[in-house]
Amino acid sequence: ETGVTQSPTHLIKTRGQQVTLRCSSQSGHNTVSWYQQALGQGPQFIFQYYREEENGRGNFPPRFSGLQFPNYSSELNVNALELDDSALYLCASSRAGQGDTEAFFGQGTRLTVV
Amino acid sequence: AQRVTQPEKLLSVFKGAPVELKCNYSYSGSPELFWYVQYSRQRLQLLLRHISRESIKGFTADLNKGETSFHLKKPFAQEEDSAMYYCALRDTGRRALTFGSGTRLQVQP
Numbered sequence: 010e011t012g013v014t015q016s017p018t019h020l021i022k023t024r025g026q027q028v029t030l031r032c033s034s035q036s037g038h039n040t041v042s043w044y045q046q047a048l049g050q051g052p053q054f055i056f057q058y059y060r061e062e063e064n065g066r067g068n069f070p071p072r073f074s075g076l077q078f079p080n081y082s083s084e085l086n087v088n089a090l091e092l093d094d095s096a097l098y099l100c101a102s103s104r105a106g107q108g109d110t111e112a113f114f115g116q117g118t119r120l121t122v123v
Numbered sequence: 124a125q126r127v128t129q130p131e132k133l134l135s136v137f138k139g140a141p142v143e144l145k146c147n148y149s150y151s152g153s154p155e156l157f158w159y160v161q162y163s164r165q166r167l168q169l170l171l172r173h174i175s176r177e178s179i180k181g182f183t184a185d186l187n188k189g190e191t192s193f194h195l196k197k198p199f200a201q202e203e204d205s206a207m208y209y210c211a212l213r214d215t216g217r218r219a220l221t222f223g224s225g226t227r228l229q230v231q232p
Contacts, residue, residue: 042219051127051209051222052167065219099167105218111157112220114167 013102015115022090022122030085030118034102040064041083042112043075044099052099058083059105087120095122125150127212129223136200137231144195144226146184146210155213156186156193157220162206170195170208180204200230 014033022028034041040059044052054067058077072088081102087094097119101112126149136142148154158170171179173186173193184195193210210223 040218044220044222049132049224051129051211051224052220054219054221057219065214067219101220103218111169111172116166 013100013113013115015098015100015118017118018116019119020121022120024090024092024122026090027086027088028090028120030087030098030100030120032083032085032100032102032115034081034083034100035113038102038104038110038113039081040103040105041077041081042101042103043083043085044101045069046097046099046117048096055085090122092122095120125154125212125214125221127210127221127223129208129210129226131226132224133227133229135229135231138202139199142195142197142200142204142228142230144208144210144228146193146195146223148191148193148210148212150191150212150214152215154186155215156184157211157213158182158184158193158195159209159211159222160206161209167209200228202230202232204228205230 016031042057043055046052055069056066057064061077074086077083097117099117100115103112104110128147156173160170161167182197207225209225211220
């Protein structure tokens with residue numbers, strides 16, 4: 010069983026640019042959630058995807074968007090980057106439905122906006 | 124709106140001392156509560172969940188609905204327990220996790 014992997018591990022972008030972060034979910038999992046963790050804070054829920062559809066969203070603006078693919082991997086896209094978007098972005102996968110599982114987290118992508 | 128509060132940013136104890144990391148929550152339904160731990164240079168991982176009522180690595184946590192608390196306890200702290208601990212609540216409808224701001228536990232020799 011492979012774990013949750015995220016790429017890239019680190020990224021530096023300029024204000025106003027766009028960024029795409031990627032996540033490969035754990036084998037057998039059908040749900041992916043994305044979280045933003047600012048320095049000194051707990052992770053904050055951005056959105057969740059289940060079977061390729063958005064299944065819930067936190068208090069983030071529309072310039073945060075995502076996709077889930079048929080193999081259950083996922084992307085987080087952020088447009089018009091702002092300095093406050095600098096954070097650790099975490100992806101978590103789980104299996105929803107019969108025998109649903111806990112969320113397994115990736116190691117995160119550290120995004121710095123300058 | 125649901126909310127998780129961890130009042131202590133840092134808890135420092137000596138090896139062998141009891142540990143209690145506090146967690147309070149607000150939620151209108153029946154919550155699912157979790158403790159996650161992050162050791163140095165490792166990813167966030169589940170420590171325990173209230174529905175399993177397990178003891179993991181000597182840690183236990185009891186859900187107190189009257190006090191809306193889910194404090195994490197261990198009778199005798201070990202140096203390897205030093206880590207960042209996050210309390211989290213899961214919305215049963217949306218299945219998203221709401222995290223507290225975390226408590227750093229330092230166990231000194």
